[in-house]
C-alpha cells in the first residue's frame with residue numbers, strides 16, 4: 001500500500017510536466033483547430049538550449065538554465081509558427097500537419113547531432129532535499145517541478161482571463177470570424193499562441209530534465225505521444241482537461257511502472273487512452289461548443 | 293453629394309464561382325439602406341467583403357472617401373464600419389461583458405461609459421452581464437451582437453439579417469433599436485428578408501439576385517413594383 005501511494009504521488013508530481021505539454025497541444029488546437037506535432041520536440045529543444053547557459057557561465061545557477069529554456073522555448077515556438085503555419089496555406093489541413101511532422105524530425109535530428117546522441121546532465125533545485133513522513137518520502141526536486149509547473153499554469157490562466165491578449169485569444173478560439181469583425185488580428189493571436197505555448201514547453205522540458213537528471217534525444221517521441229494522450233483524455237481544446245489528464249497520466253504510469261516495470265508501463269498508458277476513446281471519446285472536459 | 297459607402301463593380305468569388313458579379317450600390321450618410329434578396333443571392337458575401345473578411349476579385353469599395361476594398365477587417369473596424377454578422381456569432385463561452393470588451397478591442401480610450409449606455413439601451417444584457425453568451429436566447433444574442441458592434445463606435449453599422457429566426461415580438465424590438473440607432477446618427481446598411489418591417493424604417497432599397505443588383509429605389513417605388521411586391525410583400529396590395 002505504501003508503495004502504491006509513494007509511486008502515485010511521485011507520478012502525479014511529475015505529471016505536472018505532462019500537463020504543461022498537454023496544454024501546449026490543446027491551446028494551439030483550441031485557437032487554430034490545428035495540431036502542432038512538433039510541440040513536444042521543440043519543448044525538449046528549448047530545455048537543451050537552457051544548457052547553453054552552462055557553456056557560457058560554467059557555474060550558472062539552475063534557475064538561470066530554466067529561465068533560458070523558457071525563453072528559448074518561446075523563440076522556438078515562434079519559429080515553428082513561421083515555418084509550419086505562417087507561410088503554409090491554412091485552408092489545407094494536411095499541409096500544416098505534415099509541416100509540423102517535418103519540424104518534429106528536424107528538431108530531433110538537430111538535437112542528436114549537437115549531442116552526438118548522448119544524454120546530458122540537467123541541473124535541478126532541491127535535489128538533495130527529502131521530506132519524510134514515516135516511510136513515505138517526497139523528493140524535493142519533484143516538488144520543485146510540480147510547483148514551477150503549477151505556477152506556469154496559473155500564469156497562463158491569468159494571461160487568458162485577465163489580459164487583452166487573453167481576451168483576443170479566447171475570442172479567436174471561440175469564433176474566429178467574429179473576432180476579426182471586432183478588429184482582432186487573427187494572425188497575431190496565432191503567433192502569440194505559439195510563443196506562449198513555446199514558453200510553457202521550454203519550462204516543461206527543463207522540468208523534465210530536472211526531475212530525470214538528464215536530457216536525452218530519446219525523450220522527444222514518448223513525450224509527443226504522452227502529450228497527445230493527455231490532450232485526448234483531457235478533451236481537445238480544454239485547458240482544465242489537460243491539467244487533470246496530465247496529473248492522471250503521470251500518476252497512472254508511475255503506479256504501473258512500480259508494479260509492471262518500466263518496459264511495460266507505456267503499454268498501459270496506451271490502454272488507458274483506448275479506454276477513453278471507447279467510453280469517453282470527447283475526453284474528461286469535452287468543450288461544450290464545437291466550432292461556430 | 294458623395295455617399296458614405298460606394299460599392300462599384302464589385303466581384304467576389306469562392307474559388308471559380310462568382311458570388312458577386314459586379315455589384316454597384318450606395319449608402320448615403322445618415323440613412324437606413326436596406327438590401328433585399330432571396331437566399332443565395334450574395335447578400336452575406338457582400339457584407340463580408342465590405343467588412344474585409346472576404347477579398348474582392350475586382351471592384352472598388354469607398355468608405356468615407358477612402359478606398360477600403362481588400363483591406364483587412366481590423367482596418368475596416370478602425371475606419372468606422374462594423375458588421376453585425378449573420379447568425380450573430382457571439383463568443384459562446386465568454387460572458388456578456390467579455391463579449392462587449394472584445395467589441396471594444398481596438399479602443400484605446402476608456403469605454404466604461406459606453407458599456408453603461410448600452411446597458412441602458414439593452415437592459416436584458418445588463419441583467420445577464422456575467423452569464424455566458426451561449427446561454428442567452430436568440431433575441432438576447434442578437435442584442436449582444438449589435439451591442440458588441442456598437443462598442444467600436446461605428447459611423448456605419450452593417451447588419452446581416454438581424455431578424456433571422458426570431459419571434460415577431462423580438463423582431464419588432466430589433467427594428468425599434470435600429471430606428472433609435474439611426475436617430476442617434478449612425479448610418480445603417482441592413483440586409484433583410486422581412487421586407488414588411490424594413491419598409492417601415494429604410495429610406496432606400498436595393499434588391500440583389502444572383503450576385504447582381506436588380507432594383508434600386510425608394511420604399512414607394514419598391515411597393516409599386518409588381519414583381520417585387522409579389523415576391524417579398526405577398527401578392528395582396530396593402
Ligand SMILES: Nc1ncnc2c1ncn2[C@@H]1O[C@H](COP(=O)(O)OP(=O)(O)O)[C@@H](O)[C@H]1O
Pocket residue numbers: 306309311329330331332333334335336337338
Ligand atoms: N464559403 C462558401 N464557399 C462556397 N460558396 C459559397 C460560400 N458561401 C456562400 N457561397 C455561395 O455564394 C452564393 C451567395 O451566398 P450568400 O452570400 O451567403 O447569399 P445570401 O446571404 O444572399 O443568402 C451562394 O450561391 C452560396 O452557395
Ligand SMILES: [Mg+2]
Pocket residue numbers: 335336337378453
Ligand atoms: Mg445570407
